[in-house]
Amino acid sequence: MRAGLAALSLSIASMLPALVHAAPPVDLVLFDGAPRQGVTVAAIAPDTEHVLIGERVDADAGIRAKFPGSAIELARSAGQDGREALTLRWDRIWKSGVRLSGPSFDLRPYLAAGTLAFDLKVDALDKGGILFRVGCGDDCERHVSYVLPGRAAEGKGWQRIVLSMSCFARDGDDFGAVTRPFTLEGTGSGQVAIANVAFSQGGAPNTPCPDWRTVAVTPGTLNESWSTSWWLPRHRQKLEEARQMVAEGRSPQLVFIGDSITQGWEKEGAQVWQQHYARHHALALGFGGDRTENVLWRLRHGEVDGIDPKVAVLLIGTNNTGHRRDFPAITAAGIERNLDELKARLPRTRILLLAIFPRDAAADGPLRRLNEQVNARLPALADGRRVFFLDVNKAFLRTDGSLPANLMPDWLHPNEAGYAIWAKAMQPELDRLMALPRL
Known part of the structure; x- marks a missing residue:
């Protein structure tokens, strides 16, 4: 009996290291x-x-x-x-x-x-x-x-x-x-x-959190600490601006939709805007900090309702990549959802989808590479009838691929010279689309 107990104790002792390791x-x-x-x-x-x-x-x-x-x-x-x-x-x-x-x-x-x-x-x-x-x-x-x-x-x-x-x-x-x-x-x-x-x-x-797989395609307001005071008021202001333009017989024939880079047409790019787009009664729907899901919310809450532009220019995605480091496929899915929304709400409008602009000073910067991976997916979203893709990024870059600070001082947002380059590079395709018969 004692021999059996001793053997059992020895057996248990031999198992202890494995049990501790498995805990x-x-x-x-x-x-x-x-x-x-x-x-x-x-x-x-x-x-x-x-x-x-x-x-x-x-x-x-x-x-x-x-x-x-x-x-x-x-x-x-x-x-x-x-x-x-x-x-x-x-x-x-x-x-x-x-x-x-x-x-x-x-x-x-x-x-x-x-x-x-x-x-x-x-x-x-x-x-x-x-x-x-x-x-x-x-x-x-x-x-x-x-x-x-x-x-x-x-x-x-x-x-x-x-x-x-x-x-x-x-x-x-x-x-x-x-x-x-x-x-x-x-x-x-x-x-x-x-x-x-x-x-x-x-x-x-x-405590809930967004699903990173679907956040880019889930409509939502921009709830950053620096945006909550102005984002919804700006949305309401843009609704009123469009309503007034239509009431005055100046219904927008050209609409730009995007983030702070598009909003910059009202500031650093204002003079270039007047030279190139005022004659089209153009409307700038750019909101600083916006990601694809924020544009989707704005579209679903009336920002293009009641207007019938010939062309809508869409530039969005750099805040998906910069703020959350969204995977390229996820950012592209958010852009595609915005295109679907625009096609449904503006059935007679052609959409000019722009490649996400370069960022980071160097050609091999991490956010530059991420934006380029998104851009590689965007031509597949264009059908040549309703949606047209255009990449003007080389116009901003030096021959070595670096992004000069005299065009984008923070290597993200164009200054006045940068907006002039954007307008010049985009103008031939924009002129072509504006001249096409209405759908």
């Missing part, structure tokens, strides 16, 4: 009153990072020259459970944040059914917004915007935020070696506190 990993706690060993807490600014060592740190040295009058401060503070929290305060700045970083974390065990959870207290956010970032590998981060929910949470005390890790994971992301596992980013002005940040293999999400 699921414990939650990855990054901050629970203090940072996990090896985790660094830092305040981030647009161009710098400032490690929190004592009770507080500010980013004045990193933003004073470039952003006078702005402020970023990160401080240790009291949490709801008696343990320490982190409070971020920022003022009049386009990018700030608190970042938890470390040597390297393997987040793959938390992807299948895992969650990211943390406590959040919003003290002030009526003039700002926040988002949450999770690293997904080398030079890879995904984010979830929290502008409107964050503003709704202002002054309501601590809340537990639980996000599905599927909010941050896309096909092909690795997550095997993440040095920046969590960042809370703020823009505009505001003050928030966070505590008890952890990844878990389970948990019930209580």
